[in-house]
Amino acid sequence: MQYQLFYWPSIQGRGEFVRLALEAAKADYVDVARGDAAKGQGMPAMLALLADTGQEHPPFAPPILRHGKALIAQTAAILHYLGPQLGLVGKSASSQAWTHQIQLTIADMVSEVHDTHHPISGALYFEQQIAQSIERAKAFREQRLPKFLDWFEAILARNGANTSAARLHLVGARLSYADLSLFQVAEGLQYAFPKAMRSYLPRYPMVQRLHRELATNPRLAPYLASPRRIAFNQDGLFRCYPQLDA
Amino acid sequence: MQYQLFYWPSIQGRGEFVRLALEAAKADYVDVARGDAAKGQGMPAMLALLADTGQEHPPFAPPILRHGKALIAQTAAILHYLGPQLGLVGKSASSQAWTHQIQLTIADMVSEVHDTHHPISGALYFEQQIAQSIERAKAFREQRLPKFLDWFEAILARNGANTSAARLHLVGARLSYADLSLFQVAEGLQYAFPKAMRSYLPRYPMVQRLHRELATNPRLAPYLASPRRIAFNQDGLFRCYPQLDA
Numbered sequence: 446m447q448y449q450l451f452y453w454p455s456i457q458g459r460g461e462f463v464r465l466a467l468e469a470a471k472a473d474y475v476d477v478a479r480g481d482a483a484k485g486q487g488m489p490a491m492l493a494l495l496a497d498t499g500q501e502h503p504p505f506a507p508p509i510l511r512h513g514k515a516l517i518a519q520t521a522a523i524l525h526y527l528g529p530q531l532g533l534v535g536k537s538a539s540s541q542a543w544t545h546q547i548q549l550t551i552a553d554m555v556s557e558v559h560d561t562h563h564p565i566s567g568a569l570y571f572e573q574q575i576a577q578s579i580e581r582a583k584a585f586r587e588q589r590l591p592k593f594l595d596w597f598e599a600i601l602a603r604n605g606a607n608t609s610a611a612r613l614h615l616v617g618a619r620l621s622y623a624d625l626s627l628f629q630v631a632e633g634l635q636y637a638f639p640k641a642m643r644s645y646l647p648r649y650p651m652v653q654r655l656h657r658e659l660a661t662n663p664r665l666a667p668y669l670a671s672p673r674r675i676a677f678n679q680d681g682l683f684r685c686y687p688q689l690d691a
Numbered sequence: 692m693q694y695q696l697f698y699w700p701s702i703q704g705r706g707e708f709v710r711l712a713l714e715a716a717k718a719d720y721v722d723v724a725r726g727d728a729a730k731g732q733g734m735p736a737m738l739a740l741l742a743d744t745g746q747e748h749p750p751f752a753p754p755i756l757r758h759g760k761a762l763i764a765q766t767a768a769i770l771h772y773l774g775p776q777l778g779l780v781g782k783s784a785s786s787q788a789w790t791h792q793i794q795l796t797i798a799d800m801v802s803e804v805h806d807t808h809h810p811i812s813g814a815l816y817f818e819q820q821i822a823q824s825i826e827r828a829k830a831f832r833e834q835r836l837p838k839f840l841d842w843f844e845a846i847l848a849r850n851g852a853n854t855s856a857a858r859l860h861l862v863g864a865r866l867s868y869a870d871l872s873l874f875q876v877a878e879g880l881q882y883a884f885p886k887a888m889r890s891y892l893p894r895y896p897m898v899q900r901l902h903r904e905l906a907t908n909p910r911l912a913p914y915l916a917s918p919r920r921i922a923f924n925q926d927g928l929f930r931c932y933p934q935l936d937a
Binding site: 500518526539542546553564565566568588596599605 | 765788795810811834
C-alpha cells in the first residue's frame with residue numbers, strides 16, 4: 446500500500462526526515478503537495494486535509510503520513526510507525542523505544558534551530574526579528590549546539606556494535622531512521638552555521654564519520670543527487686544567515 | 692516493580708506530566724530527586740545518573756524514568772511506555788499511537804510556553820530577557836494559544852465517545868494520560884496567563900469541562916491536595932509574570 450506524505454512542497458523542513466526514511470527504503474510513496482493539482486494532489490490536497498473538519502484525528506501540522514486508514518502527524522511519531530515497516534529500526538521493543546527517544550531529542554534540537562531565526566514569532570519574517578535572532582543564535586551556538594553534539598557523539602561511542610563496524614550507527618548494527626536524521630541534522634547545521642560547525646566538528650569524529658558515510662551510502666546518495674531532494678533555502682528550518690553564525 | 696522518576700525536585704515542570712499519570716494510577720513509584728540523599732536519593736542520585744558515562748542509553752535531560760532495566764527520557768516517550776502498564780491508554784495500537792500524537796503536540800506547546808519567558812536562552816534569567824519575552828508572549832497568546840486550544844476542543848468534539856459520556860476524554864471512553872496532560876496544561880495556562888485565559892476559555896467549553904472534571908476526579912484530587920503536588924512557582928515551566936499577560 447502506497448504511503449502518502451503531506452508536507453510543504455518547497456522546503457526540506459521537518460518533512461525531510463520522513464522523506465529520507467522513505468527514500469532510503471525505496472518505499473512506494475507520493476509526496477502529495479509536490480504533485481499535480483490536476484490529479485488531486487498539490488497544495489490544494491494538503492490544505493483540504495488540514496481543513497477537513499470530518500477528520501476524527503486531526504493533524505495539528507505537517508508533516509502528515511497517510512497509509513491506508515492510518516493518518517499520523519508529528520515527525521517522530523511518523524518515523525516510529527514507519528521504522529518497522531521500512532526495516533529502519535531494530536526488531537526489539539527496547540531498540541525501537543531507544544531509537545524513538547533519539548528522534549524526539551533531534552526534534553527538540555530542530556525546534557531550537559528554527560527558533561534561532563524566529564525567536565519571537567513564526568508569524569513574523571526573520572527581518573522583523575533580526576536583533577533577537579542574533580542573541581538567540583549566539584546562545585544556541587555556544588551552549589545548546591555542543592550539548593546536543595556531545596550527546597550524539599556519546600551515543601555513537603557507547604554503541605558496542607560500532608567498535609569494529611564498517612559503518613557507524615546510533616542504535617545497534619543496522620541503519621535506522623535516527624541515523625538518517627542525524628545525517629540531516631549534520632547537513633543542516635553545516636548549511637546554517639558553517640563557521641561554528643567548522644570549529645566544532647573536529648571534536649566530534651564519530652558524528653562526522655556517520656555524516657560522511659551516509660552522504661555516499663548507496664541507499665541515500667541517489668536520492669541526494671536527484672531533483673526530489675529540495676536544496677536548502679531561506680524558507681526552511683535550516684537557514685544560512687551570516688549574522689547568526691558570527 | 693517500583694518506578695523511579697528522576698526530575699528536578701522543586702518544580703512541576705515536564706516531570707509533572709509523569710507524576711500525574713503515576714498518581715492517577717496509584718502506581719508504586721519514588722520521586723528520586725525529592726528523596727533523602729542519606730538513602731541514596733535526592734539530587735546527588737539524579738546528578739549521578741546524568742553524569743554516568745557508563746550508561747549505554749544516556750538520557751539527554753530529565754524527566755527520566757527507570758523501571759527495571761528500562762531507562763527512558765523524553766516525557767512523551769515515558770508516558771507512551773507507562774500508558775499500557777498503568778491502564779492510562781487504550782489497548783489498540785491505533786489508540787496508543789493517537790494518544791501519543793496528542794502528547795507530542797502538548798510537548799511542543801509546553802516548549803513554546805517555556806520560551807515565552809526564555810525566548811533568548813535558558814541559561815539566562817528571565818530578568819535578562821524581559822523585552823523579548825514580552826514580544827514572544829504576545830505572539831504566543833494571540834496566535835499560538837488559540838491554535839492549540841482550537842485543536843484540543845476539536846479533538847474532544849470529534850471523539851464520538853463523548854456524545855453521551857458522564858466524563859469527557861480526548862481518546863475513546865477512558866481516562867488516558869493525555870487527558871491528565873491537558874488538565875495540567877489548562878492549570879498551567881491559567882496560572883501563567885490568567886487574563887488571556889479568562890478571555891479565551893469561554894470559547895472552549897469542552898476543554899473547560901475536562902479541566903473541571905479532572906480537578907475533582909477521585910483518582911486525582913487526593914494528589915492535588917497533597918504535599919506531593921508542588922505548587923506552581925517562578926522557576927517552573929508555567930510562570931506568572933503580569934508583563935507577559937498584558
